[in-house]
Amino acid sequence: MRPPLVLELLALPKAVPEVRRTVREHLGVPCPDVQLCVSELLANVIRHVGEGTPVSVRVRGTVPGRARIEVTDREPHTWLVIRHADAEEESGRGLLLLDSVALRWGVTQGPYGKTVWCEVAVS
Secondary structure, three states: OOOEEEEEEEEOOOOHEEEEEEEEHOOOOOOHHHHHHHHHHHHHHHHHHHHOEEEEEEEHHHHHHEEEEEEEEOOOOOOOOOOOOOOOOOOOHHHHHHHHOEEOOOEEEEEEEEEEEEEEEEE
């Protein structure tokens, strides 16, 4: 099993495609679901915590054929809420996408921040 990928970065829109590419290179296989989940988790930080927020992104294999993605920010008081966007809305579906793609997901809350994680099947 590969060692985990750990990235420390600022949550900026321009970082999202770079992180997606880095994750793909790290896993060494096509991984559209993993890349989608990383994108959605970073987008949530950008939108709800704030652009430029320091984050940690970790990707590691848990068992063969499965990857765990974790995105940690330093804002423990911003809660995740699954909402159902109207058909006309252009955003608001990120956690629904995550929920439909991930095998399981959750949030680990701490005094100095939170980690949103998910596990995804990898071919």
